[in-house]
Amino acid sequence: MKEKATSFDIAHIAGVSQSTVSRALNNSPLVNQETRDRVQRIARELNYKVDKNASNLRTQKSNTIALLLFEDPTSDDSMINPFFLSMLGSITRACANARYDLLVSFQNLDDDWHAEYEDSNKADGIILLGYGDYLSYRNKLSQLEEQGTHFVRWGAHDKEHPGVSIGCDNYQGGFDITEHLVKMGHRSFAFIGDAGSHAPEFMARHQGYVDALSKHGLWTEDTPQFDAISTEDSGFHAVQELLEQEALPDAIVCASDLIAMGVLKALRLSPYSVPEDVAVVGYDNIQVSGFTTPALTTVQQNTRLAGEILVNTLLKAIAKQEVHDYLMPAELIIRQSCGSDNS
Amino acid sequence: MKEKATSFDIAHIAGVSQSTVSRALNNSPLVNQETRDRVQRIARELNYKVDKNASNLRTQKSNTIALLLFEDPTSDDSMINPFFLSMLGSITRACANARYDLLVSFQNLDDDWHAEYEDSNKADGIILLGYGDYLSYRNKLSQLEEQGTHFVRWGAHDKEHPGVSIGCDNYQGGFDITEHLVKMGHRSFAFIGDAGSHAPEFMARHQGYVDALSKHGLWTEDTPQFDAISTEDSGFHAVQELLEQEALPDAIVCASDLIAMGVLKALRLSPYSVPEDVAVVGYDNIQVSGFTTPALTTVQQNTRLAGEILVNTLLKAIAKQEVHDYLMPAELIIRQSCGSDNS
Known part of the structure; x- marks a missing residue:
């Protein structure tokens, strides 16, 4: 591998002092246009990377963490999903507590974001957060690893990429909440949420739901399931369909709260009450x-x-300490919509 | 391997000049939206990669906006106030739409944040957002202006610093909501929220409240007011005090929803109902x-x-276009807690 070009190399080739190089690269008016252009051309030819400031040059640290947000491309582009917004707030706060700045960047899964931060000194490490087709970006994680880029991701453990995943136990969560409904006496069910492999969080919740129903002999192949994305509208329309088909079950299990908001809204407009007629x-x-x-x-x-x-694991990785996957336990929050008041 | 697409290729296909391509890819407002969209689409189709470093060298642009968040130092340091979180989400989204990254940095008002971004190429401009003692950082705005730093702030118009303030009409909001309560027949009042000059938003809301009461002959010097910060706890404790003093008024005007949440919580534990006994x-x-x-x-x-x-005004300032203060109108949202169901 070639050694990185320094400002000294540029100064040598351009026949000017190092401070002139620095000024020229900062477009200082103290250096005439012709010299500025020449220095900048040489810098480009040498593939010279400007570091953000002198102290960064010494330490190679930006004291910045990058958060790459991948979004469900179908989501409303004028607002952020409340779960992600809450994560954004929490990550911002955790960075502040560690005295790091946070660089937030929306990305498309298809883009070359994995190369973006390769050599730049924009950030010391990356947090990957978002819905979307995990399988389609899995190979990019390998590339990040090859580059030596420090990163962590929000999501389920992936055996090909150990130590970088922090997630919630979606399977257990789906299982527990379904079993709670069964124990409350509900016998017929519907699931609203995409259950395909490109939405791994929803798929795991759905699998927990199916297994809980199977355990209690309540699972049948024709138990309704709707491929809904995480929006109020999806939940609203799924309920409209159930009502039209006169197929309202005892209990509706939603893959997200946002879907459940739409379900509650649709049921308020119907003759059916929650939780008396249907649990949600x-x-x-x-x-x-x-x-x-x-x-x-x-x-x-x-x-x-x-x-x-997420932030603390990434900071450990940056400090070259050993890091581990972390699966957060699912915690049932029992309120009134399931028919139980927790009393 | 196919040859890399250049900006010249894009210019040729789009039928525009190379400099228009460059501006369009930098989302310059100098190029109209339609052309920007077309150029960006062609660039994506050609899988065109901007050489970030070369392009930044030329333009001295980081394509990053910095958001400096100043917090009420008394706030809970484990979560972000929901109003700020909502602003953070909205600013993040607006940056993404303009293809800018957002660098989020928590700051103390006392720190030398005004110098931090002076020479660094971290960001093209700064958004200042936060509660706190405006008077104590006013002089730092002058320094930003002297430095030629592009910035906008969330807050009321300040005649010493024209063109940089985007805010909400807090006075009008305080006036309108109070007058609405008066028209509903409420005659005795309390205000929960700091009304001092170091909390200019709350002070303006309080002034609107006082003027509305005065207009209707309902203002007296001993109308209760609590120097509450924007937390549920503040609201909760203020109500406890009113109850202990047996001084519960017809209507409680809170300087923020978070305070009102605490007020509602305290009243739920009391013998008094909202809105029957007291409007909130x-x-x-x-x-x-x-x-x-x-x-x-x-x-x-x-x-x-x-x-x-905020984002669009800052981008205009960065593009050296003229910018203006903007005072967003206050909009009354009438629900049930005031005794009216808007019917």
Whole structure:
């Protein structure tokens, strides 16, 4: 591998002092245009990377963590999903507590984000957060590893990439909340949420749901399931379809609280009451879920803890300490929408 | 291997000049939206890669906006105030739409943040957002201006620093919501929120409240006011004090929704009902305020619009276009907690 070009190399080739190089690269008016152009051309030819400031040159540290946000491309492009917003807040706060700045960048899964931070000194490490087709970006993780880029990701353990995944036990969460509904006496069910392999969080919740129903002999192949994305609209329309088909079950299990909000909204416009006629449960425990009428039974993803663990694991990786995958336990939050008032 | 696409290729296909391509890819407002979209689409189709370093060398642009967050030092250091979190989400989204990254940095008002971004190429401009004693950082704005740093701030117009303030009409909001309560027949009042000059947003809301009461002959010097910061706890304790003094008024005006949440919580534990015995109103229209029981009457601060205006004004300033202060109108959101159901 070739050695990195330094400002000294540029100075030598351009026949100027190092401080002139520095000024020219900063476009200082103290250096005439012709010299500026020449220095900048040589810098480009040498593939010289400007570091953000002198102290960064010495330490190679930016004291910045990059957060790459991948979004469900179908989501509303004018607002951020409340679960991600909560994670964004928690990660921002955890960075501040560690005296790091946070560089937030929206990315498309298809883009070359894995190369973006390769040599630049923009950030000391990367947090990957988002919904989307995990399988399609899995190979990019290998590239990050080859580059020696420090990163952690929000998601389930992946045996090909050990030590970089912090996630919530979605399978257990789906299982526990479904079994709770069974124990409350509910016998017919519907699941609203995509259960395909490109949405691994939802798929794991759905698998837990299926296994809980199977354990109690309640699973059948024709138990309704809707390939909904995480929006209120998806939940709203799924309920409309159930009502049209006169197929409203005893209990509706939603893959996210946002879907459950839409379900509650559709049921308020129907002759059916929650939880008397139909139980509804969500997933995430976003802030509003404690304030709905009835208050929503859900599974907590502790975003505050998640942000802390993501940032602290990344900082350990940056410090070249050993890091581990972390699977946060799923925590059932029992409120009124499932028919139980926890009393 | 195919040869790399150049900006010349894009210019040729788009039928525009190379400099228009460059501006369009940098999302310069000098290029109209339609052309920007077309150029960016062609660039994506050609899998065109901007050489970040070379391009930054030429333009001295980082394509990054810095968000400096100043916090009420008394706030809970494990979470972000929901109003700020909503602003953070909206600013992040507006940056993404403009293809800018966002560098988020928590700051203490006392720190030398005004010098931090002076010579560094970390960001093309700065957004200042936060509660705190405005008077204590006013002189730092002068220094930013002298440095030629591009910045905008969330807050009221300041005649010493024209063109950099985007804010909400807090005075009008305080006036309107109070007058609404008066028109509903309420005659005795209390205000919960700091009304000192170091909290200019709350002070303006309080002044609007006082003027509305005065207009209707309802203002007296001994109308209770509590120097509360924006937390649930502040609201909770203020109500406890009112109850102990047997001084519960007809209506409680809170300087923020978070305070109002604490007020509602304290009243739920009391023999008094909202809105039958006492009306409660908030300020901000944070997401949960539509879900409380009863739903909270409040004044909307449109964070989605605010984020867009902050980012777009800053981008104009960076592009050396003329910019203006912007005072967003206060919008009354009438729900049930004031006794009116808007019917």
